[in-house]
Amino acid sequence: MPVITEIEDLKRIYRNRVPKMFFDYCESGSWTEQTFRENSSDFDKLYLRQRVAMNMEGRSTKSQMIGQDVSMPVALAPVGSTGMQWPDGEILACRAAHAFGTQFTLSTMSVCSIEDVASHVDKPFWFQLYVMRDWKFVVRMIERAKEAKCSALVLTLDLQILGQRHKDLKNGLSVPLRPTLSNIFDLSTKWAWGRAMMKTPRRTFGNIVGHAEGVTDLSSLSAWTAESFDPRLDWEKVKEIKKLWGGPLILKGILDAEDARMALDVGADAIVVSNHGGRQLDGALSSIRALPSILDAVGDKIEVHLDSGIRSGQDVLKAIAMGAKGTFIGRAAIYGLGAMGQQGVTRALEVIHKELDVSMALCGKRNISELDRDIMLIPEDFAGKWADTSSPAA
Ligand SMILES: Cc1cc2nc3c(=O)[nH]c(=O)nc-3n(C[C@H](O)[C@H](O)[C@H](O)COP(=O)(O)O)c2cc1C
Numbered sequence: 336m337p338v339i340t341e342i343e344d345l346k347r348i349y350r351n352r353v354p355k356m357f358f359d360y361c362e363s364g365s366w367t368e369q370t371f372r373e374n375s376s377d378f379d380k381l382y383l384r385q386r387v388a389m390n391m392e393g394r395s396t397k398s399q400m401i402g403q404d405v406s407m408p409v410a411l412a413p414v415g416s417t418g419m420q421w422p423d424g425e426i427l428a429c430r431a432a433h434a435f436g437t438q439f440t441l442s443t444m445s446v447c448s449i450e451d452v453a454s455h456v457d458k459p460f461w462f463q464l465y466v467m468r469d470w471k472f473v474v475r476m477i478e479r480a481k482e483a484k485c486s487a488l489v490l491t492l493d494l495q496i497l498g499q500r501h502k503d504l505k506n507g508l509s510v511p512l513r514p515t516l517s518n519i520f521d522l523s524t525k526w527a528w529g530r531a532m533m534k535t536p537r538r539t540f541g542n543i544v545g546h547a548e549g550v551t552d553l554s555s556l557s558a559w560t561a562e563s564f565d566p567r568l569d570w571e572k573v574k575e576i577k578k579l580w581g582g583p584l585i586l587k588g589i590l591d592a593e594d595a596r597m598a599l600d601v602g603a604d605a606i607v608v609s610n611h612g613g614r615q616l617d618g619a620l621s622s623i624r625a626l627p628s629i630l631d632a633v634g635d636k637i638e639v640h641l642d643s644g645i646r647s648g649q650d651v652l653k654a655i656a657m658g659a660k661g662t663f664i665g666r667a668a669i670y671g672l673g674a675m676g677q678q679g680v681t682r683a684l685e686v687i688h689k690e691l692d693v694s695m696a697l698c699g700k701r702n703i704s705e706l707d708r709d710i711m712l713i714p715e716d717f718a719g720k721w722a723d724t725s726s727p728a729a
Contacts, residue, residue, distance in 0.1 A: 339682050342646050342667045348674035349420075354525045356506040356518065357419055361669050364613035365498030370621065371613025374644025377621040381653045382712040386699030396692055398703040400661035401487055401583045401604050401638060406436030407688050408703060409651055411680075412612075412642050412663035413463035413489060413587075418446025420673040422535035426455045428672050431680035433458050435688075440489050440663070443476065444560075448541030449483045459486035463587070465494065466572060468565040472547045477579050479542075488580045489607070490573065493588025495566045498615040574601050585640070588615075590625045592632035595639075605638035605660075612643050612665050620719070623654060627718040630658040648690025652698070656706045657713075 339345060350358050364371020396407040411432045417424040425439075425447040432439035433456060440461040441452055449462060462485040467473055480488060502508075507515050522529055532538065543559065544550055550559050565572075577584050586598045587607040598606045608626050610619045619625075622643035630639055641654045642663035654662050664687070671683030695701070698710040 339686065342670060342683060342686055345667075345670040345674045345679055345683055345686075349670045349672075349679075352525065353420055353528055353673045354521045356503075356508045356521055357416075358673070359502040359506055360416070360500075360508055361414075361420070361666055361673070363500040363502045364617065365500055365615055366617035368613065368617065370610055370617050370619050373621040374610065374613050374623070375621075375646055375650075377623050378644060378650045378653055380714055380717060381623070381657075383649070383652070383694065383698055384710055384712060385697055386710075389699035391696040391699075391701065394692060394696055394701045396688060396695070396703055398661070400438065400640065401585065403438065403486065404436070405438060405661070407651070407684075407691055408655055408659075408661040409645075409684070409687055409691075410438040410461070410661060410663050411440055411668050412665040413440040413442035413445075413491070414665050414669055415442045415444030416446060416540075417442070417669065417672065418535075418537050418541075419532075420669055421676045421679075422531050423447060423537055424672050424676075425452050427677035428668060428680045429456045429460050431671075431677045431684065432668075433460075435681060435684045437684065438487075441485075443542055444540055446537050446539065446541055449476075449479050449485070451537070451541055453483035453485075459484045461485060461487040461489050461585070463489040463491055464576070465491055466565050466568045466576070467547075467563045468567075469547055469563060473576070474579060475546065476542065477576065479546075480580070481582075485582075487583040487585055487604075488576075489585045489587050490576060491587045491611075492568065492573070492594075493590070493609065493611050493615050495564050495568050497564070498611075498617065500614065570597055570601055577601060577603070587642075589629065590616075590619055590622070592628045595629045595633045595637075599633045599637050603637065605640055606633075607640045607642055607663060608659070609642045609663075623650075623657070624718060626654065626657050626659060634658055645687075648687045648692070649694050651687060651691050652694050652706065653711060655703060656708055656710050658708070 398408040425445045429439035440463050442463050443465040462480040507513050583604045585605045586603045588609050589595050589606040608622050622641050638660045640661040641659040645664050651662050667683050668680050671679035
């Protein structure tokens with residue numbers, strides 16, 4: 336077992352193990368990748384205040400997200416095609432998250448179906464919904480999430496149209512996989528991955544094949560995914576979904592204070608300040624820079640979570656100290672899964688937990704509830720001072 340001391344170690348092993356097209360699928364942002372890069376580099380602009388001679392004994396990272404207990408305020412974000420990074424990946428990642436005392440979010444675009452995951456784990460998980468043009472599919476998906484006893488619905492709002500990722504096009508990444516020469520060469524260099532994948536029957540989008548009208552096999556699926564996200568999604572539809580679901584609702588992909596107020600108005604339980612890990616609007620603010628203005632707008636009225644760019648416990652500490660009640664990790668968990676399966680996800684969570692716990696202590700704090708902006712040095716212009724571009728009154 337290699338010595339894993341940081342998330343970057345898992346990423347190195349993951350890169351060597353998984354076919355290039357799946358590594359690139361995970362490790363890309365849209366277009367110039369400016370937002371993807373700044374999601375992480377903007378955390379470095381926040382400094383922590385080292386404090387001394389303060390009792391550090393009896394610390395805890397326990398917290399709550401939407402009223403549910405978590406061992407640290409870090410849940411697993413929904414990641415499509417997780418089961419292509421490691422066979423049965425969604426089931427294994429969910430087990431790792433639950434064993435660690437935190438939550439797992441299953442993507443609509445998962446390989447293992449919602450029923451499959453529910454029958455292989457002991458506790459409820461969260462389900463992430465994409466709104467498709469096929470409304471019957473959406474309604475049925477919500478019913479399936481209820482039947483699977485999911486304990487929250489995470490409705491993603493920032494991907495009704497796909498941001499372009501150059502590498503996916505250049506690698507010919509598609510569902511189903513096209514057997515081009517370079518794809519075959521790529522797959523042939525990762526024999527351990529290929530051998531393991533051959534042992535599982537789960538190699539397609541489990542929530543969709545056999546459930547969406549007209550999608551019975553792989554050849555119809557590719558046409559379906561290209562056309563199915565509904566670009567007409569609006570706040571009325573969000574209200575309708577809230578009503579149909581009837582349980583805890585988390586709105587994911589909020590990056591603007593105005594949208595945060597809309598989320599509040601529709602009665603969501605929480606929002607995730609997110610730019611989809613830099614995979615959608617390139618040139619948008621990083622999540623951590625967008626967070627302060629959203630907290631100013633709605634922070635005392637709705638639970639605010641954050642994802643995008645978190646690679647360490649220090650990043651989690653900064654997001655929580657800024658005012659987020661919880662965070663999600665996407666890629667950091669996928670690096671672990673792709674490197675070492677369930678054990679790798681556990682390792683990713685352990686690394687982040689240790690970093691969070693020790694850094695919190697070195698800031699002179701013993702509990703998550705004690706964290707506030709006081710532990711940080713925040714550049715005055717961190718949240719941005721922007722020109723007023725609203726149209727002048729007529
Ligand atoms: C490979 C990949 C696939 C993703 N698939 C989904 C998805 O199916 N649904 C969704 O809501 N978000 C999806 N996301 C976004 C994540 O939920 C999350 O917002 C993002 O990964 C957070 O940024 P981070 O990876 O820097 O932690 C995906 C992200 C990645 C990297």
